[in-house]
Amino acid sequence: MNIVFMGTPAFAVPSLEMLIEEGYNVVAVVTQPDRPQGRKKVLTPTPVKEAALRHGIPVLQPQRLWNPEAVAELAEYKPDLIVTAAYGQILPKSVLDMPPLGCLNVHGSLLPAYRGGAPIQRSIINGEKVTGITLMYMAEGLDTGDMIAKVEVPIEDDDTAGTMFDKLSLAGARLLKEQLPVLVQGKVAAEAQDESEATYAPNLTREDEKIDWTKTSRQIYDQIRGLVPYSGGFTLWDGDVFKVWACAKPEKSDQGKGDAEPGTVLEVGESGIVVKTGDGVLTLLTVQPSGKKAMDAAQFSRGTSLVPGTVLT
Numbered sequence: 001m002n003i004v005f006m007g008t009p010a011f012a013v014p015s016l017e018m019l020i021e022e023g024y025n026v027v028a029v030v031t032q033p034d035r036p037q038g039r040k041k042v043l044t045p046t047p048v049k050e051a052a053l054r055h056g057i058p059v060l061q062p063q064r065l066w067n068p069e070a071v072a073e074l075a076e077y078k079p080d081l082i083v084t085a086a087y088g089q090i091l092p093k094s095v096l097d098m099p100p101l102g103c104l105n106v107h108g109s110l111l112p113a114y115r116g117g118a119p120i121q122r123s124i125i126n127g128e129k130v131t132g133i134t135l136m137y138m139a140e141g142l143d144t145g146d147m148i149a150k151v152e153v154p155i156e157d158d159d160t161a162g163t164m165f166d167k168l169s170l171a172g173a174r175l176l177k178e179q180l181p182v183l184v185q186g187k188v189a190a191e192a193q194d195e196s197e198a199t200y201a202p203n204l205t206r207e208d209e210k211i212d213w214t215k216t217s218r219q220i221y222d223q224i225r226g227l228v229p230y231s232g233g234f235t236l237w238d239g240d241v242f243k244v245w246a247c248a249k250p251e252k253s254d255q256g257k258g259d260a261e262p263g264t265v266l267e268v269g270e271s272g273i274v275v276k277t278g279d280g281v282l283t284l285l286t287v288q289p290s291g292k293k294a295m296d297a298a299q300f301s302r303g304t305s306l307v308p309g310t311v312l313t
Contacts, residue, residue, distance in 0.1 A: 001184065004079040004099070006030040010047040011165050012085035014173035015106055019083065020055050022177060028077045032088050033061045066092045074098070081183075084138065085172060096138055101183065103138040106172040108165075110134060110150055112198040115143035120168060121161045122201040125208070125226035127218065130154055131164065133172045135179055137190055142200075146190035148183070151175050157249055160228040204231070211235045213263035213275065213312065217250035217282040232288070235263070235312040242312065243288035248272060255280040263312040270298035275312060 003026050005016050019026050029052035037044040045053075052059050058077075062070035071094050079099040084091070085106040096103050109119035111134040123131040132152040139145035153171050155164060182188055204227070211220055211233045224233045224247050232245045258266055258276045267274040272283035288294040300306075 001025060001080045001101075002027045002078055004028050004030060004074065004077055004082045005048075005052075006082060006084040006087040006091075007048040008032045008046045008088045009086050009165075011108070011169040011172075012048050012087075012106075013051050014169045015083065015085045015176050016048060016051055018173040018177050020057075022180075024180070026055075026057055027079065028058045028060055028074070030060045030062070030065070030074065030087065033063060065089050065095060071095060071098075083176065085169075090142070091138060093140055096140065104148070104176075104183075105136050105138050105143070105145070106176055107134045107136055107143055108168050108172070109201065110152065111136060111143060111147055112193040112195065114199055114201040116201040117203040119201040120164050121204055121226045121230075123226075124155060124159065124161060124164060125223050127222045128155055131168070133168055133175050135172075135175050144193060146192050148188050148190050149175055149179050158225075160225045162229045209233050211244065211312075214278040216279040217254055217277045220277060220282055221247050221250055232294075237289070237306065237310065237312055240290035242290065243294070244284050244286070245288060245294050246284075246286035248283040248285055250280070250282060254282070257281045261311060265306060265308050265310045265312065267308060268301050268304060268306055270301050272297045273300070273306070 003019060003024050005019060005026055007016060008031050029048060031046045031048045034043045034045050036042060049059050060073060064070065074095065075098060081101040082099050082103040084103065091103060109123065110132040114123055120131065130152050132150055134150045135148045137145040151171050153167050209227055209231050224244055227233050228245055232243045234241050234243045236242065257280045260266065260276045262276050262278050264276040265273060266276055266281060272285050273287065274281050274283050284297065286294055286296050287300055
């Protein structure tokens with residue numbers, strides 16, 4: 001059985017590694033083109049490309065999989081099955097129809113909830129306690145295909161998008177390992193999604209990173225966790241971007257504290273920067289002033305010009 005694997009970020013690597021370790025015949029890997037990264041804009045391969053090359057597997061990197069030339073090149077590998085995990089491009093019908101056993105997707109949510117490109121981050125931002133993985137057949141719509149199997153994964157209070165990506169990527173590989181033999185034997189009973197229960201998780205924008213201090217402390221805490229370690233949240237201090245990378249978990253005793261305007265800095269000290277929110281206070285633990293590196297509160301508090309009474313906007 002020829003398998004073509006499609007994936008791009010580190011989230012997809014455990015699924016690819018599982019296929020190789022279990023002896024499946026991965027004939028090619030499709031991933032996004034190398035992108036410039038860092039201040040020096042060095043062209044950098046995707047984590048999936050690096051994994052594929054370590055195992056000597058051919059790598060295809062079409063700019064657009066919809067190009068007839070890309071489809072024709074893919075067809076040369078005669079895939080019986082295509083497995084995708086966070087590939088980053090929508091597959092055209094010509095590719096969906098190519099493998100006799102279909103195209104599978106390892107999706108980072110419990111479908112039909114959180115369809116789209118940022119299900120893990122938005123689950124945390126929305127304060128969910130549980131998310132998971134859905135192994136599904138791909139269809140022409142956005143994450144609309146029939147579901148093969150699901151597994152739940154709890155979101156702990158101290159989880160970030162980074163830790164959940166790690167947990168879910170491993171859970172996805174385990175689910176794929178469990179279900180592939182069943183699928184090959186033709187014993188899969190896939191279930192259609194209930195469209196009335198569908199929700200969406202679009203890709204994050206700059207606006208999603210902006211802190212609204214009128215929200216509750218818990219909402220802002222969840223927002224920051226959902227953005228770390230990729231972008232962090234930000235507020236404005238005297239018109240400059242002031243990033244927030246970590247906060248203390250809000251406690252009930254924090255509620256109702258302070259009667260200042262939301263966004264007002266109440267304390268600046270080695271244990272944190274205390275800011276008024278919509279329902280109490282939130283303590284910032286790791287911050288990054290404009291033009292500087294991220295630093296903890298103790299380092300920041302030494303010699304800073306941020307004083308109590310300043311209003312972050």
